[in-house]
Amino acid sequence: MLANHTNEEKGIQTDFQNKMTYADYLQLDDILSSQKNITNHHDEMLFIIIHQVQELWIKLILHELRAATEAIENGVMQPAFKMLARVTRIQYQLIQAWEVLSTLTPAEYLEFRDKLGNASGFQSYQYRLMEFALGYKKDSILKIYKKDQEKHDILKKAYHQPSIYDAAIKALARSGFDIHSDILNRDFSKTYEADVSVKKAWKHVYENTSDNWNLYQLAEKMVDVEDALSQWRFRHMKTVERIIGHKVGTGGSSGVGYLKKVLDHRFFPELWDVRTEF
Numbered sequence: 001m002l003a004n005h006t007n008e009e010k011g012i013q014t015d016f017q018n019k020m021t022y023a024d025y026l027q028l029d030d031i032l033s034s035q036k037n038i039t040n041h042h043d044e045m046l047f048i049i050i051h052q053v054q055e056l057w058i059k060l061i062l063h064e065l066r067a068a069t070e071a072i073e074n075g076v077m078q079p080a081f082k083m084l085a086r087v088t089r090i091q092y093q094l095i096q097a098w099e100v101l102s103t104l105t106p107a108e109y110l111e112f113r114d115k116l117g118n119a120s121g122f123q124s125y126q127y128r129l130m131e132f133a134l135g136y137k138k139d140s141i142l143k144i145y146k147k148d149q150e151k152h153d154i155l156k157k158a159y160h161q162p163s164i165y166d167a168a169i170k171a172l173a174r175s176g177f178d179i180h181s182d183i184l185n186r187d188f189s190k191t192y193e194a195d196v197s198v199k200k201a202w203k204h205v206y207e208n209t210s211d212n213w214n215l216y217q218l219a220e221k222m223v224d225v226e227d228a229l230s231q232w233r234f235r236h237m238k239t240v241e242r243i244i245g246h247k248v249g250t251g252g253s254s255g256v257g258y259l260k261k262v263l264d265h266r267f268f269p270e271l272w273d274v275r276t277e278f
């Protein structure tokens with residue numbers, strides 16, 4: 001007759017007087033009071049939460065990407081594979097999130113869009129850190145954060161650091177592949193551009209997988225990350241088109257036209273080029 005038993009008799013803890021609770025540990029009071037609507041419109045809650053959720057997931061992606069880059073630099077490949085696999089799973093959560101946002105109709109969004117001023121995902125500082133970690137650097141981005149010295153300094157530091165792809169190219173060189181020295185010693189603050197010696201090395205890896213299993217697996221894990229990021233960008237662009245059509249963005253860009261253009265960028269170019277070549 002468990003139904004008549006008290007919680008204590010059932011073994012359920014109810015006295016948290018001096019103990020850390022679930023809410024304490026997760027700082028839920030802070031998180032759940034951070035949805036500050038600026039209008040009374042019903043759908044604004046969705047708009048805020050979808051951005052916050054994506055930012056939280058991007059925080060975890062950055063955590064995993066940094067550790068994976070370090071592991072590759074140190075030649076510890078298995079943990080890097082595990083972390084990159086996690087990154088891709090998170091990315092699929094992010095892609096799925098567009099499904100929820102696409103329930104926001106143009107009429108609903110227009111009810112509060114003009115209250116957002118110039119606020120736009122374009123200013124997402126974590127998204128830029130993620131692009132930097134993957135090797136896409138644009139100095140115009142740093143200017144956006146001039147007003148916020150702390151963020152500007154963190155971004156600037158990340159801007160000059162090698163990306164995960166630079167770490168992968170170094171791993172190719174360590175394994176004996178002849179990589180041009182100007183690529184190994186390149187200026188990391190520049191967006192990576194395809195190089196013939198890197199393409200030759202990846203081609204060899206893909207043609208001789210059993211001799212280069214770690215590098216082959218690394219290449220495929222990185223393709224997974226770039227593939228998922230392209231899908232995220234595409235779904236963002238289509239969701240934006242669905243909600244605002246071809247209006248200009250709150251961040252001041254041409255909107256969908258701009259988002260279509262950024263779709264063209266390739267983070268790990270040789271890993272795509274090599275697929276045509278063997």
Ligand code: HEM
Nearest residue numbers: 050051054120121122124127240249250251252253255262
């Ligand atoms: C109704 C929902 C949304 C609309 C209409 C929208 C629209 C746009 C537009 C037009 C841009 C181009 C820059 C500009 O002029 O503002 C942009 C950029 C961006 N948005 Fe959104 N967005 C929406 C939701 C989101 C969400 C949920 C996220 C997740 C964090 C997000 C992240 C970004 C990022 C990171 C960029 C920069 C992309 C780049 O420069 O490559 N957006 N958005």
